[in-house]
Amino acid sequence: MRSSFPLYENIAETAPVVKAINDAGYDAHPLIRVGVTVSAGEEIGEHFGLLLGAERSYYEDVMNLDEHIVEGAFFTPGEESTQVILGKTLATDVGAKLGEEVLFLGQTQDGSISPIKGVLVGIVDADDALSNRQAYASLERLRYLTDIPDGAIEVAVRVGDPARAPEVAAVLRESPALKPYLVQAWSERPLFATISDMTGLVYGVLAGSIVFITALGVLNTMLMSVLERTSEVGVLRALGMGRAAVVFLFVVEALVIGVLGALPGVVLGAIVSFFLERDGVEMGEKVSAQVSMPISTTFRADLSLEVTLISFALGLSMAALGALLPSIRAAGIQPVDAMRSHR
Amino acid sequence: MISRRALLTSSLALMALGPVWAATPSLTADQILARIDQNLTFESRSSRMTMTVTKNGRVKTYEIVSYGRGAEEGASEYISPARDAGTKMLKKGDELWMYMPSVEKVQKISGHMLRQGMMGSDLSYEDMLESDDWRSNYNAVALPDEALGGRPCWVLDLTAKSEDVSYPRRKVWVDQAWLLPVRQELYALSGMLLKVWLMSDPKQYGERWYPMKMTVEDKLQQGSKTEIVFTEMLFSVPLEEEIFTTRWLERR
Numbered sequence: 001m002r003s004s005f006p007l008y009e010n011i012a013e014t015a016p017v018v019k020a021i022n023d024a025g026y027d028a029h030p031l032i033r034v035g036v037t038v039s040a041g042e043e044i045g046e047h048f049g050l051l052l053g054a055e056r057s058y059y060e061d062v063m064n065l066d067e068h069i070v071e072g073a074f075f076t077p078g079e080e081s082t083q084v085i086l087g088k089t090l091a092t093d094v095g096a097k098l099g100e101e102v103l104f105l106g107q108t109q110d111g112s113i114s115p116i117k118g119v120l121v122g123i124v125d126a127d128d129a130l131s132n133r134q135a136y137a138s139l140e141r142l143r144y145l146t147d148i149p150d151g152a153i154e155v156a157v158r159v160g161d162p163a164r165a166p167e168v169a170a171v172l173r174e175s176p177a178l179k180p181y182l183v184q185a186w187s188e189r190p191l192f193a194t195i196s197d198m199t200g201l202v203y204g205v206l207a208g209s210i211v212f213i214t215a216l217g218v219l220n221t222m223l224m225s226v227l228e229r230t231s232e233v234g235v236l237r238a239l240g241m242g243r244a245a246v247v248f249l250f251v252v253e254a255l256v257i258g259v260l261g262a263l264p265g266v267v268l269g270a271i272v273s274f275f276l277e278r279d280g281v282e283m284g285e286k287v288s289a290q291v292s293m294p295i296s297t298t299f300r301a302d303l304s305l306e307v308t309l310i311s312f313a314l315g316l317s318m319a320a321l322g323a324l325l326p327s328i329r330a331a332g333i334q335p336v337d338a339m340r341s342h343r
Numbered sequence: 344m345i346s347r348r349a350l351l352t353s354s355l356a357l358m359a360l361g362p363v364w365a366a367t368p369s370l371t372a373d374q375i376l377a378r379i380d381q382n383l384t385f386e387s388r389s390s391r392m393t394m395t396v397t398k399n400g401r402v403k404t405y406e407i408v409s410y411g412r413g414a415e416e417g418a419s420e421y422i423s424p425a426r427d428a429g430t431k432m433l434k435k436g437d438e439l440w441m442y443m444p445s446v447e448k449v450q451k452i453s454g455h456m457l458r459q460g461m462m463g464s465d466l467s468y469e470d471m472l473e474s475d476d477w478r479s480n481y482n483a484v485a486l487p488d489e490a491l492g493g494r495p496c497w498v499l500d501l502t503a504k505s506e507d508v509s510y511p512r513r514k515v516w517v518d519q520a521w522l523l524p525v526r527q528e529l530y531a532l533s534g535m536l537l538k539v540w541l542m543s544d545p546k547q548y549g550e551r552w553y554p555m556k557m558t559v560e561d562k563l564q565q566g567s568k569t570e571i572v573f574t575e576m577l578f579s580v581p582l583e584e585e586i587f588t589t590r591w592l593e594r595r
Contacts, residue, residue: 009399103446110398110463112427113456115446147426 020177030152040096053142084118222322234338258319276301372483
């Protein structure tokens with residue numbers, strides 16, 4: 001259950017909301033999630049991330065954050081307000097080390113610049129990229145940062161079976177204490193759905209365009225190279241080679257060429273992507289000055305095994321397809337005619 | 344030969360226009376800007392003010408002590424509320440620094456942060472950096488005079504000479520007696536009205552009129568208003584050299 005973004009449209013007092021949800025038989029967890037600038041050490045950097053503030057029970061029972069700690073430890077009981085945990089990717093970007101003070105620069109609900117700091121006690125490696133780019137602190141610290149002393153931006157309700165969420169949301173909507181608020185199942189939350197869809201779409205279109213253009217080049221090269229050897233097909237056919245054998249020969253040859261070309265291509269691409277992901281390309285301060293929200297001025301690549309394997313497989317299949325079509329055509333014509341062909 | 348009636352009509356018309364001419368000395372738009380600049384810029388200034396921010400139904404009042412030296416240097420310290428007490432800001436030319444006492448850090452305000460409201464107010468950090476030297480930054484065209492609150496005003500349409508200013512266009516109502524921009528409409532390049540800035544309750548310091556109250560409304564945020572009231576104001580005061588250094592920011 002949540003009120004809407006932005007910050008000022010918060011749930012000023014979460015106690016009655018949590019009570020109403022508990023009375024309905026569900027666990028409730030007040031949450032505050034804000035965009036912040038994160039830095040470690042003396043200098044305030046330009047690393048942007050999301051900072052989540054929640055109670056210990058949410059991190060343990062809902063996120064299972066304690067099970068994903070890869071360095072350091074989970075929050076020390078009773079000392080949560082002075083400690084922070086970072087996602088693995090964010091910790092690497094910021095260059096934060098265990099025991100170091102991490103500074104977060106966010107905003108109050110009125111839009112005033114507001115900082116908090118905490119000692120880094122743990123680094124988590126969760127299953128999703130978003131969690132690894134987040135920072136985690138106590139709800140109390142986030143309440144101070146946003147200047148919402150008794151409230152939260154949203155209250156999460158834990159439902160055993162995620163598929164039941166819309167049904168539970170419908171029940172909670174009827175509660176008089178929850179009437180002033182927007183109650184939504186996770187699947188109904190438009191902002192996350194839109195952002196996720198848009199990001200996926202933009203990423204897909206960009207990656208798809210690059211792969212398509214490359215694949216077209218491979219296909220064209222193979223088509224031309226086999227077409228130019230139609231007379232060779234004629235000779236092979238005249239020597240008694242069957243149609244299927246000719247096609248098989250050209251396809252295998254194309255696959256070998258494809259592997260020889262794709263392997264160094266993938267290795268070179270991975271090396272460039274590795275450095276682009278690690279160091280990124282600094283676009284300058286003017287980029288972030290154009291928008292009124294925190295965005296990173298460093299653009300980074302996102303190297304993944306999945307995309308690497310797809311690119312490799314696509315290169316091979318385009319090479320095979322490029323050989324298959326003209327070799328089928330060449331194998332289908334009379335050997336004498338094929339031998340006469342100059343193309 | 345002029346008839347008696349025509350003579351009488353002309354005399355009455357001249358009598359009626361007389362006071363208008365008297366109150367409107369022949370100043371060009373550029374000269375008006377120069378007179379505004381003279382009023383609003385100073386060699387040194389020390390002041391105390393309250394800033395009341397009304398936003399989303401919440402009202403927050405800050406008490407601030409502020410120092411200024413010329414158009415390029417300014418420093419301020421928040422005295423209250425308790426949460427923000429000790430927060431300091433320093434303007435040096437086109438750079439702005441902020442000291443945050445809760446984390447004992449100095450932060451340079453840059454990039455997207457410049458567009459945020461200063462302490463959540465309708466004044467952005469960019470507004471803080473804006474130079475008061477309008478004559479250098481804008482081309483002025485005089486529009487027909489208007490009266491504002493019963494007081495005659497010149498109306499100027501200012502267009503920015505370069506892209507370095509926060510507002511490409513300003514429409515300004517200048518009180519003819521105080522030579523202060525009592526009302527400003529600040530526009531984006533698209534022509535959208537961004538803010539309305541009012542200056543009122545002027546007080547005379549020698550030959551200078553200075554507004555004791557300013558009200559800024561962000562027209563992009565419904566019901567948002569910031570009111571600044573100067574409770575103390577001293578011009579041409581000796582100021583410590585250290586105030587305009589980052590060392591002062593961290594001094595307790």
